[in-house]
Amino acid sequence: MNGSAIFFYFAETLKSKNMNVFKFGGASVKSADAVRNLAKILNGYNENLVVVISAMGKTTDLLETLVKAYFNKDEQKRAIFGQFKNFHIEICDQLFNAAQTPAPVSKLINELEEKLDKTPSLDYDFEYDQIVPFGELVSTSIVSEYLNATGKQNQWIDVRNCIRTDDLHRDASIDWELTGELCKETFDFNENTLYLTQGFIGSTPANITTTLGREGSDFTAAIIGNVLDAESVSFWKDVPGVLSADPKKMEGTTKIDSLSYREAVEITHSGAKIIHSKTMRPLHNKGIPLYVKSFLSPDDPGTVIHEIDHKIQLPPIFIFRENLVLITLSAKDFSFISIEDIERVVHFLIENRVKVTLMQQSAIDLNLVLDAGEADWDWLMKELSPFYTIRYNTGLTLITIRHYTEETLDWIVKEKDIYLEQHSRLTARMLVKE
Ligand code: ASP
Ligand code: MG
Secondary structure, eight states: OOHHHHHHHHHHHHSOOOOEEEEEOGGGGSSHHHHHHHHHHHHTOOSOEEEEEOOSTTHHHHHHHHHHHHHTTOTHHHHHHHHHHHHHHHHHHHHSGGGOOOHHHHHHHHHHHHHHHSOOOSOHHHHHHHHTTHHHHHHHHHHHHHHHHTTOOOEEEOGGGTOBBOSOTTSOOBOHHHHHHHHHHHSOOSSOSEEEEESSEEEOTTOOEEEOOTTTHHHHHHHHHHHTTOSEEEEEESSSSOBSSOTTTOSSOOBOSEEEHHHHHHHHHTTOTTSOTTSHHHHHHHTOOEEEEESSSTTSOOEEEESOOTTSOOOOEEEEEEEEEEEEEEETTSOOOOHHHHHHHHHHHHHTTOOEEEEEEOSSEEEEEEETTTSOHHHHHHHHTTTEEEEEEEEEEEEEEETOOHHHHHHHHHHSEEEEEEEOSSEEEEEEEO
């Protein structure tokens, strides 16, 4: 080899291989038929691919009830575990010849059962992370075995060996450097073109399993895309792409063909469930386009999120965020809400990891809008009651209209009671009772 040939050789080996990332959510693997459909999509694809898969159907919700029962030493845990096991075994019965559950799948199910026999620690979030990941582990294991059995060669990867996090259970942060190194080592595409792995889960450097927050599989796909410099990331969904509103909530929705990263951040942050809000940053940082496509009509183009001028004409986009609680703090002596009050409350929220959906201040009130399912707001009110008079309203929905128009605002005002309102140049937010 002469000098330039050597240089060329090294440059080639240092460059990451061309590859793409696919992410399939719970709905795309909710049944044996759904798994067959996923296999059909992958069969049409022979390029280098990492496929990130969620737990099957509503398994994560079921496992959350299992954690509660286990943690409370409630014997219900056996029945809930039974549901988990039967659901997956039935899917295996339909997928595999002689209705045999593949050994790696049974092994995982047994591992979970053994865990349930142990006495729980006193740390709920830790226990959550030791149980809920079985949804993803079992689901990916079934899909991988099915693909192998039907002739689509693939490598199953335990993503906990690559996605490294801190030990903040249920909301772990990524160690990007280590994760990058480990992902490059694992997904090297030397002997495989297709890797199957789990979303949502990771592990600490001491190999303790962690999770990245509900719906975190999107984030996993974005992390892997980022560190491997993917050409694109695709989310396969049961909708044709990003829509102007949730079709379950409104009629006459339109599909948006192309969206800037910035718009995508705005709408996901407002609570659009279609994409996890942490997804956009790792993709934007590397300029990796994100495709949102339908697994029901895989040939349709879906939506692409990429670097385009965000001033393009977009229709009004509606985002509904439900089950919110409005907590209103007022100074006890009728004094104004000062910057010190805000500082005290914000400090308290940060310290206790309470996430706030929206905050607004008037002369004597400080309003906090929280997700009632996520935040322990009862406790929060108790803690803040020595300082403030507190009122609250539950069962509220935050409607965000991006690119609002007069008509869209009128429509909302006519239909609902408004508890709180915020307008900026492009975005209107209204907290309503439906
Ligand atoms: N299975 C997890 C959840 O339902 C993660 C995901 O689906 O993204 O939250
Ligand atoms: Mg899911």
